[in-house]
Amino acid sequence: MTARKEHGGPLEPKVYDGEFVEADQSGDQSGGRPGLAVNGGVHGDGVESPRAAVRAVVVALRVLGRWAVNGAVGLTGRATRRVVSAVRRVWRSPAGQQARTVVAYRVRKAPADLARLAWFTLRGHGRWLGKAWTWFTYGDLRADARAARIAGDREARREAQEAIRADARARWARLGIVLHRSGITAVVVLVLAVVLWLTAAVLDRSQMWPWLAGVYDTLDALVAFVSVAGPWLLLAMLTGWLVAAAFEGRDRTPGVGWLVRPDRDDAGSWVDERMISRALAHLGITPLNKFFKDGGELVYTVPARKDGDGTAAQIRLPLGVTADMVAGRRSQLAANLGRASLETWPTKGEEDGVLDLWVADKGVLRGSAGDWPLLHDGQSDVFEGVPFGLTQRGLVINAPLIGVNWLVGGRPGQGKSSALRTLMLGAALDLTVELWAFVMGESPDFDPFQPRLARYRMGADDAVAEAATQALADLLEEMERRGRVLGEQPGRPPKVSRKLADKPGLGLHPLVCAIDECHELFQHHRFGKKAAELAVRLIRRGRKYGIVLLLATQSPTKDSIPREITRNVSCGVAFSVADQVANDGLLGSGKYAAGIRATELRINTDRGTCVAVGITDETFELVRTFYVPFEDGTDDVSPVIARAMALIEDAGHSVASSARAAIEPAQPVAPDHLADIAEVMQGERRVRTQVVLTRLSTHNPDHYEGWTFRDLTAALADHGITARKAHGGVKAIYAEDVAAALARRAQHAHRDEADGSDAAGDADGDQPGTRGVLPAPSPDQSPWTDQQEHATGTTGTHHPDNRRNPGNSGSSRGGGGSLPDDGTEMPGAADDG
Numbered sequence: 001m002t003a004r005k006e007h008g009g010p011l012e013p014k015v016y017d018g019e020f021v022e023a024d025q026s027g028d029q030s031g032g033r034p035g036l037a038v039n040g041g042v043h044g045d046g047v048e049s050p051r052a053a054v055r056a057v058v059v060a061l062r063v064l065g066r067w068a069v070n071g072a073v074g075l076t077g078r079a080t081r082r083v084v085s086a087v088r089r090v091w092r093s094p095a096g097q098q099a100r101t102v103v104a105y106r107v108r109k110a111p112a113d114l115a116r117l118a119w120f121t122l123r124g125h126g127r128w129l130g131k132a133w134t135w136f137t138y139g140d141l142r143a144d145a146r147a148a149r150i151a152g153d154r155e156a157r158r159e160a161q162e163a164i165r166a167d168a169r170a171r172w173a174r175l176g177i178v179l180h181r182s183g184i185t186a187v188v189v190l191v192l193a194v195v196l197w198l199t200a201a202v203l204d205r206s207q208m209w210p211w212l213a214g215v216y217d218t219l220d221a222l223v224a225f226v227s228v229a230g231p232w233l234l235l236a237m238l239t240g241w242l243v244a245a246a247f248e249g250r251d252r253t254p255g256v257g258w259l260v261r262p263d264r265d266d267a268g269s270w271v272d273e274r275m276i277s278r279a280l281a282h283l284g285i286t287p288l289n290k291f292f293k294d295g296g297e298l299v300y301t302v303p304a305r306k307d308g309d310g311t312a313a314q315i316r317l318p319l320g321v322t323a324d325m326v327a328g329r330r331s332q333l334a335a336n337l338g339r340a341s342l343e344t345w346p347t348k349g350e351e352d353g354v355l356d357l358w359v360a361d362k363g364v365l366r367g368s369a370g371d372w373p374l375l376h377d378g379q380s381d382v383f384e385g386v387p388f389g390l391t392q393r394g395l396v397i398n399a400p401l402i403g404v405n406w407l408v409g410g411r412p413g414q415g416k417s418s419a420l421r422t423l424m425l426g427a428a429l430d431l432t433v434e435l436w437a438f439v440m441g442e443s444p445d446f447d448p449f450q451p452r453l454a455r456y457r458m459g460a461d462d463a464v465a466e467a468a469t470q471a472l473a474d475l476l477e478e479m480e481r482r483g484r485v486l487g488e489q490p491g492r493p494p495k496v497s498r499k500l501a502d503k504p505g506l507g508l509h510p511l512v513c514a515i516d517e518c519h520e521l522f523q524h525h526r527f528g529k530k531a532a533e534l535a536v537r538l539i540r541r542g543r544k545y546g547i548v549l550l551l552a553t554q555s556p557t558k559d560s561i562p563r564e565i566t567r568n569v570s571c572g573v574a575f576s577v578a579d580q581v582a583n584d585g586l587l588g589s590g591k592y593a594a595g596i597r598a599t600e601l602r603i604n605t606d607r608g609t610c611v612a613v614g615i616t617d618e619t620f621e622l623v624r625t626f627y628v629p630f631e632d633g634t635d636d637v638s639p640v641i642a643r644a645m646a647l648i649e650d651a652g653h654s655v656a657s658s659a660r661a662a663i664e665p666a667q668p669v670a671p672d673h674l675a676d677i678a679e680v681m682q683g684e685r686r687v688r689t690q691v692v693l694t695r696l697s698t699h700n701p702d703h704y705e706g707w708t709f710r711d712l713t714a715a716l717a718d719h720g721i722t723a724r725k726a727h728g729g730v731k732a733i734y735a736e737d738v739a740a741a742l743a744r745r746a747q748h749a750h751r752d753e754a755d756g757s758d759a760a761g762d763a764d765g766d767q768p769g770t771r772g773v774l775p776a777p778s779p780d781q782s783p784w785t786d787q788q789e790h791a792t793g794t795t796g797t798h799h800p801d802n803r804r805n806p807g808n809s810g811s812s813r814g815g816g817g818s819l820p821d822d823g824t825e826m827p828g829a830a831d832d833g
């Protein structure tokens with residue numbers, strides 16, 4: 001094959017037999033002859049000599065090399081540009097910026113990190129020493145023996161001591177074997193070393209057997225390797241040692257996994273013991289901190305487990321820590337657990353040192369409770385409870401009504417009246433219940449109930465306060481009557497039961513009286529005192545007789561609600577309240593300290609949610625109450641009342657609703673002379689009778705205006721007091737006499753109550769409600785079913801004389817009247833009928 005020279009520039013490629021090479025830049029590297037390329041080094045046509053062929057190959061290789069270099073440089077340039085632009089893009093991206101920030105932060109923190117690592121290393125050595133000491137001294141076994149001795153467990157102590165002895169024997173035996181083997185190994189190695197040394201001293205390596213020379217060569221190589229790699233090996237071992245020490249001395253407080261990985265799907269609901277321990281370790285409670293610092297681990301008497309819409313755990317706290325202390329740091333605990341305060345409930349368990357913790361799933365408490373279960377269908381049985389709301393665990397609460405009294409409170413507009421209404425609606429759907437309602441202000445909250453109410457007064461005027469006070473007096477009288485009726489029943493039952501309530505003629509049906517804004521009543525300048533006194537007596541004793549008082553107030557202070565009421569109500573409900581005083585006023589003293597706090601409820605945000613005590617067996621419940629609207633043109637209350645009325649009519653009773661609206665005007669309540677005199681004494685030791693008279697007429701002009709000395713003397717004589725002569729011969733009333741009379745009267749009242757209780761036998765105590773039961777729309781054991789069994793078709797008592805129950809005037813209705821059945825005329829009945 002002949003190579004043909006092509007025309008073209010010096011770098012123009014030339015094609016040789018299908019291959020191409022680039023021309024040499026000199027144009028002619030072959031001495032003026034055309035450049036040659038060899039195809040596979042085979043001589044072709046025109047190849048003059050092997051030298052020329054070699055030259056041609058060299059030229060070809062040079063050309064190829066240059067071409068490759070030029071190409072590579074071009075490529076490298078492009079690649080470099082691409083890499084640089086990619087790096088720039090990454091550098092400027094948000095991720096890059098974040099990475100730079102993190103790196104800068106870590107660099108800034110490096111000194112602190114190094115110090116921390118150094119501390120870990122130091123502490124690691126300390127822990128190793130501790131472990132070694134424990135191992136040498138059998139510390140763990142000795143601790144077991146000590147614990148057994150303290151516990152008085154001789155068997156366990158003996159076992160621990162035997163274990164120490166056996167362990168010591170085994171350890172010495174093991175040590176003997178190890179020493180023995182090490183000795184033998186050392187002797188063998190020593191003998192071998194001496195023999196090798198002697199041999200090397202006597203013989204030249206060239207004279208040795210080849211295998212022996214091989215041994216010496218291997219040894220030499222080993223020595224050379226160790227002398228080179230030895231320092232590095234030492235360094236690696238030292239580093240390993242330090243890393244191990246730092247690891248041993250690391251911080252052992254448990255970590256919050258989801259804080260490290262906040263993108264976990266279940267971060268909202270996942271709470272485990274590690275997280276709880278970690279959260280508790282950072283509350284700033286000194287004994288708890290020390291406990292964790294010393295490597296303590298908390299004992300979970302109930303491990304963290306799913307409980308309704310949250311997680312519950314029970315923890316035995318270490319020495320020096322009480323549940324109250326943890327409850328006091330609730331907001332820190334909530335923050336440490338990544339929850340709102342409202343979602344975190346640390347409370348006292350069975351003992352002060354036991355913490356009951358319930359943590360809601362994130363955000364679940366924000367939802368509403370849903371529709372009231374009896375909204376469209378069904379009846380209720382107040383002896384079983386009425387649906388009130390959902391617990392924090394998402395279960396329906398059947399709130400108790402019989403055997404209890406309620407005090408509902410909270411800041412304005414947080415859901416008190418609505419909650420009261422829900423309870424009353426539940427009661428209204430029990431056909432045997434008689435309902436009374438008093439609203440101490442201009443609020444139409446209970447207007448739709450009117451057809452179902454036996455007594456209803458609403459307004460801010462004195463007449464309503466008077467009617468409410470009269471109602472309380474009537475209830476008290478009714479209570480006495482019921483006590484007598486119960487006492488006459490076979491077996492003298494201690495309290496009203498469903499069966500007794502259904503018995504016609506006895507008049508023992510449930511009677512529920514609601515007073516909204518009750519502080520207005522108890523603070524009323526004329527009727528307040530009397531109303532308070534009556535309410536206290538009712539609350540103390542009425543529960544046995546099926547008489548239930550439901551009180552709602554914005555202001556649960558000691559000035560607005562008598563102490564004895566807050567002390568004696570069994571069901572306390574607190575919507576959002578401002579402070580500890582209001583909290584404990586509603587829920588009972590000590591509740592705030594124990595972590596049961598309605599102060600955590602946010603005003604408006606948590607409207608409709610309350611903290612309740614006494615409504616279930618639990619220490620407290622966080623309740624999202626059911627809401628049956630009656631506002632802004634929405635009225636879901638009236639249909640329920642209409643249904644209740646239809647049920648009553650279907651049961652064969654006629655209810656004259658027109659009669660309900662005309663509630664009888666109440667009789668004026670007789671003032672309490674002794675209490676009024678005590679009040680106008682104004683804390684002075686003695687007050688002249690003339691001054692007392694003047695003050696009395698200012699205090700209650702309606703009653704005392706026109707009172708003379710004779711009236712005053714008579715009133716005093718009723719209570720065994722005589723005005724005494726003071727200095728100057730003027731007559732005065734002495735504070736000590738009044739106080740003694742008050743004490744005498746209180747004593748009598750207590751004795752009467754005790755007698756009354758004995759007459760009726762001992763009650764079984766309050767009945768808490770139930771949880772977790774969604775009432776069936778038509779309860780299996782509805783009162784109606786029971787009533788069918790009693791064959792009369794009536795619920796409660798039929799009162800032939802309706803004058804005795806003005807609320808029922810002109811009609812006979814389910815539930816009957818509640819006024820005395822024994823011939824005593826109720827004061828309020830005078831104008832009726």
Ligand SMILES: Nc1ncnc2c1ncn2[C@@H]1O[C@H](COP(=O)(O)OP(=O)(O)OP(=O)(O)O)[C@@H](O)[C@H]1O
Nearest residue numbers: 412413414415416417418554607608625626627631
């Ligand atoms: N359980 C609930 N769920 C949702 N909203 C509710 C609930 N209870 C009450 N509300 C809302 O709160 C408003 C105020 O309720 P309510 O009248 O019962 O409060 P209150 O505490 O009685 O107020 P006040 O002290 O002024 O009488 C209602 O009109 C209603 O919109």
